[in-house]
Amino acid sequence: PQTKLPKVGTTIFTVMSQLAAEHGAVNLGQGFPDFSAPQRLIDETAKAMRDGLNQYAPMTGVAPLRQAIAQKALDCYGAQVDPDTEITVTSGGTEAIFNAIHAVVRAGEEVIVLDPAYDCYEPAIDLAGARAVHVPLDPQTFAVDWDRVRAAITPKTRMLMVNTPHNPSGAMLNADDMQALADVLRGTDIYLISDEVYEHIIYDGARHESALRYPELRERAFVISSFGKTYHCTGWKIGYAIAPPTMTAEFRKVHQYNTFTTYSPAQYGFAAMIRDEPEHHLELGAFYQSKRDRFREQLLTTRLKPLPVPGGYFQLVDYSAISDLPDHEFVRWLTIEKGVTAIPLSPFYETPPAGQRLVRLCFAKNDATLDAAIERLRAL
Numbered sequence: 471p472q473t474k475l476p477k478v479g480t481t482i483f484t485v486m487s488q489l490a491a492e493h494g495a496v497n498l499g500q501g502f503p504d505f506s507a508p509q510r511l512i513d514e515t516a517k518a519m520r521d522g523l524n525q526y527a528p529m530t531g532v533a534p535l536r537q538a539i540a541q542k543a544l545d546c547y548g549a550q551v552d553p554d555t556e557i558t559v560t561s562g563g564t565e566a567i568f569n570a571i572h573a574v575v576r577a578g579e580e581v582i583v584l585d586p587a588y589d590c591y592e593p594a595i596d597l598a599g600a601r602a603v604h605v606p607l608d609p610q611t612f613a614v615d616w617d618r619v620r621a622a623i624t625p626k627t628r629m630l631m632v633n634t635p636h637n638p639s640g641a642m643l644n645a646d647d648m649q650a651l652a653d654v655l656r657g658t659d660i661y662l663i664s665d666e667v668y669e670h671i672i673y674d675g676a677r678h679e680s681a682l683r684y685p686e687l688r689e690r691a692f693v694i695s696s697f698g699k700t701y702h703c704t705g706w707k708i709g710y711a712i713a714p715p716t717m718t719a720e721f722r723k724v725h726q727y728n729t730f731t732t733y734s735p736a737q738y739g740f741a742a743m744i745r746d747e748p749e750h751h752l753e754l755g756a757f758y759q760s761k762r763d764r765f766r767e768q769l770l771t772t773r774l775k776p777l778p779v780p781g782g783y784f785q786l787v788d789y790s791a792i793s794d795l796p797d798h799e800f801v802r803w804l805t806i807e808k809g810v811t812a813i814p815l816s817p818f819y820e821t822p823p824a825g826q827r828l829v830r831l832c833f834a835k836n837d838a839t840l841d842a843a844i845e846r847l848r849a850l
């Protein structure tokens with residue numbers, strides 16, 4: 471019999487992390503920091519456990535955390551968000567994306583995704599019995615061609631998914647993009663997922679264009695974020711979705727029968743962390759900018775060509791001066807023979823651009839880790 475997800479194997483992130491471990495390679499593949507989460511966050515989460523806060527959280531998320539998220543939406547994006555009817559805490563951004571799709575997309579409908587797209591989008595669409603319609607981003611700049619998006623819309627289109635800052639490219643939507651996005655969606659009943667999990671990892675004074683800033687977008691958007699990226703704890707799997715009340719009501723129907731609730735001690739930990747160190751997320755851009763700049767400077771001493779990194783903690787590099795291998799073969803060779811692990815770009819595409827020779831390196835790492843990688847990359 472036909473399986474439900476015939477195209478899906480083990481995710482490229484797991485495959486490459488396993489290969490890195492097997493060969494003792496420096497792992498710049500899967501996106502996760504190799505430095506500690508803030509001590510206060512760890513202490514407050516441990517304290518919640520010691521204080522006995524170990525049973526089910528409310529289905530929607532613990533109240534102090536939802537209030538902190540609402541305050542942040544107001545402070546950062548000028549958005550009034552009701553913590554009781556518009557915010558749901560989830561087991562990571564991935565659960566939130568799954569819930570949002572399943573809350574509103576019916577079998578036979580279409581969801582527009584922009585390629586390269588993060589790998590959890592399409593399987594969630596497929597499991598809803600819907601179809602992902604792939605619109606390519608510009609192969610050089612990863613900018614959105616809004617005319618192509620508009621042309622992809624059919625009477626079956628139920629949802630459009632955007633991601634800014636973008637994984638894997640780091641590209642960011644700007645204010646003109648947001649206007650174009652609003653123009654494309656105006657007068658339709660298409661929902662928007664705005665995947666903003668890298669919202670605070672932004673550089674060079676750029677502004678993160680959250681869908682929450684735009685009332686016209688906000689009224690049809692599930693805005694999704696993740697604490698794992700902001701607080702260096704990707705293994706805790708805590709994220710959230712912000713959406714208008716009627717959409718949130720549908721979202722919660724899926725959430726409550728998917729995971730029901732999210733690990734409660736960490737929710738109290740984040741609430742305390744945000745209360746006591748409200749500047750943490752505001753300083754995150756500067757923290758990662760120095761890593762980005764140092765890493766890029768070092769890359770210039772190799773034969774890899776770094777592409778611009780407007781946001782996020784991934785660096786794309788062009789390896790065409792070194793090898794003509796397709797990207798999935800290049801990353802295996804790089805791991806096994808050269809001891810550095812990267813992520814190929816082709817798994818992010820329905821149809822990868824012909825001849826593209828790009829791989830993704832994660833620079834959310836201690837200097838020593840990046841130095842070790844660079845030393846090996848210099849030998850290429």
Ligand code: GLN
Nearest residue numbers: 481483484499500501637
């Ligand atoms: N978001 C992480 C990345 O892009 C991976 C998460 C995962 O392994 N599924 O590297």
